[in-house]
Amino acid sequence: MELNKLLISLLNLLLLATAISATARVPTLNLSSSYAPIPTGAVGPPVPTDPGYRVQHFGYGAYMVTNGVYQAMFLVGCESVVVVDSPPSIGYNMLRAIRDVTLLPISHVVYSHSHADHIGAAYVLGSPENITFIAHRQTADTLAMTPDKHRPAPSITFQDTYNLRVCNQTLELNYMGSNHEPGNIFIWAPLQKVLMLVDIVYPGWVPYYELGVAQNVPGYVKAHTQVLMYDFEYFVGGHLDRTGTREDVLISQAYVTDLFHVCAQAMNLSNDPNSTLYAPAIMGAVAEAHPGNSWLVVDTANTQLINYANNVMNEKWEGQLAGLDVYGESNAATMLEAVLINWGVNGAFGVTNEPF
Numbered sequence: 001m002e003l004n005k006l007l008i009s010l011l012n013l014l015l016l017a018t019a020i021s022a023t024a025r026v027p028t029l030n031l032s033s034s035y036a037p038i039p040t041g042a043v044g045p046p047v048p049t050d051p052g053y054r055v056q057h058f059g060y061g062a063y064m065v066t067n068g069v070y071q072a073m074f075l076v077g078c079e080s081v082v083v084v085d086s087p088p089s090i091g092y093n094m095l096r097a098i099r100d101v102t103l104l105p106i107s108h109v110v111y112s113h114s115h116a117d118h119i120g121a122a123y124v125l126g127s128p129e130n131i132t133f134i135a136h137r138q139t140a141d142t143l144a145m146t147p148d149k150h151r152p153a154p155s156i157t158f159q160d161t162y163n164l165r166v167c168n169q170t171l172e173l174n175y176m177g178s179n180h181e182p183g184n185i186f187i188w189a190p191l192q193k194v195l196m197l198v199d200i201v202y203p204g205w206v207p208y209y210e211l212g213v214a215q216n217v218p219g220y221v222k223a224h225t226q227v228l229m230y231d232f233e234y235f236v237g238g239h240l241d242r243t244g245t246r247e248d249v250l251i252s253q254a255y256v257t258d259l260f261h262v263c264a265q266a267m268n269l270s271n272d273p274n275s276t277l278y279a280p281a282i283m284g285a286v287a288e289a290h291p292g293n294s295w296l297v298v299d300t301a302n303t304q305l306i307n308y309a310n311n312v313m314n315e316k317w318e319g320q321l322a323g324l325d326v327y328g329e330s331n332a333a334t335m336l337e338a339v340l341i342n343w344g345v346n347g348a349f350g351v352t353n354e355p356f
């Protein structure tokens with residue numbers, strides 16, 4: 001105990017020092033650029049700075065906890081508590097949020113996926129001695145590659161479906177293929193009509209950069225259709241401060257579908273000699289000015305396509321989703337790459353020489 005206290009005060013000192021030196025090191029930040037206003041409706045009810053989290057009750061003992069940027073869930077059963085995710089940014093507040101509601105022990109922790117930013121405070125909830133950790137088999141494999149005491153290895157893993165019944169609570173866990181990452185699961189509370197799927201739909205906002213760092217972009221797009229197959233009233237996306245509705249999922253689906261078509265169109269224009277996006281002309285000019293710099297040649301043509309897609313999307317989507325001017329360009333870059341390498345729409349980058 002004393003050692004723990006010592007460690008905690010040392011840690012606080014370290015954090016304080018880091019904070020001070022961080023402020024000292026940032027005087028060159030230019031904060032005067034203007035950004036699009038955040039559309040009303042993107043933001044949820046306020047998260048009080050003290051205690052730093054907000055809890056939303058869905059009924060029948062199911063709750064969402066958010067600190068404004070991350071979201072996790074817990075379900076109070078008749079004998080114990082089931083938790084889904086434990087983001088380090090929420091940290092011990094996850095335990096506080098649960099203890100505000102019940103003193104029952106935590107018996108199960110479900111991992112939505114392997115990423116530390118969503119489950120890196122799992123150890124705060126207890127150890128494998130007291131808690132059953134559950135995840136997709138692929139998540140267990142991914143975790144095993146980078147063992148981390150903050151994310152205990154799951155003792156129950158599954159491939160397609162796992163029905164978790166704990167006293168009076170039920171969670172249906174389903175895997176429908178890779179999207180954000182292999183092993184990212186759909187977590188459904190049928191009685192409360194709550195569906196949790198992390199890092200796919202960001203209600204009211206465009207996806208986090210690189211389409212939420214999607215490892216499999218076609219799987220990422222498809223996940224929207226898969227979400228809509230569920231009969232849910234509340235969608236928990238793992239990020240920002242509010243839950244979503246079917247409407248939010250439909251809007252996100254429309255945004256990514258539109259982005260796909262605009263990027264496919266940009267790719268096609270790269271092979272149209274009449275277009276300013278005609279890649280052979282752009283690449284030829286760069287190669288002449290900077291002989292031998294292959295990456296610059298590719299990057300210049302690619303940047304033109306990204307800018308085109310981003311501009312078209314900005315015109316179509318302005319004022320509809322928050323963060324369009326922050327992550328729209330990154331999302332366009334990721335989709336453009338996927339249009340080429342996954343969907344095989346390759347414009348000027350397809351076969352252009354003659355058959356022999």
Ligand SMILES: *[C@@H]1O[C@H](CO)[C@@H](O)[C@H](O)[C@H]1NC(C)=O
Pocket residue numbers: 030031032033034
């Ligand atoms: C800061 O950004 C604004 C808006 O983009 C720009 O007008 C201004 O010149 C910048 N200031 C500096 C010091 O770079």
Ligand SMILES: *[C@@H]1O[C@H](CO)[C@@H](O)[C@H](O)[C@H]1NC(C)=O
Pocket residue numbers: 059060061076077078168169191
């Ligand atoms: C299960 O039991 C807990 C504790 O009594 C209660 O809060 C919760 O509403 C119940 N949930 C269901 C689905 O019956």
Ligand SMILES: *[C@@H]1O[C@H](CO)[C@@H](O)[C@H](O)[C@H]1NC(C)=O
Pocket residue numbers: 126127129130
């Ligand atoms: C978990 O198990 C360990 C070892 O059996 C025990 O020391 C600890 O008190 C338990 N914690 C809880 C919250 O039950």
Ligand SMILES: *[C@@H]1O[C@H](CO)[C@@H](O)[C@H](O)[C@H]1NC(C)=O
Pocket residue numbers: 261262264265268345
């Ligand atoms: C791009 O070109 C392909 C092949 O010609 C065509 O099938 C597709 O409809 C085009 N896409 C767009 C968005 O123009």
Ligand SMILES: *[C@@H]1O[C@H](CO)[C@@H](O)[C@H](O)[C@H]1NC(C)=O
Pocket residue numbers: 272273274
């Ligand atoms: C390019 O424009 C010219 C003149 O308008 C037209 O004749 C030609 O068909 C166009 N080429 C393509 C590939 O669209």
Ligand SMILES: [Zn+2]
Pocket residue numbers: 113115118180199
């Ligand atoms: Zn993730």
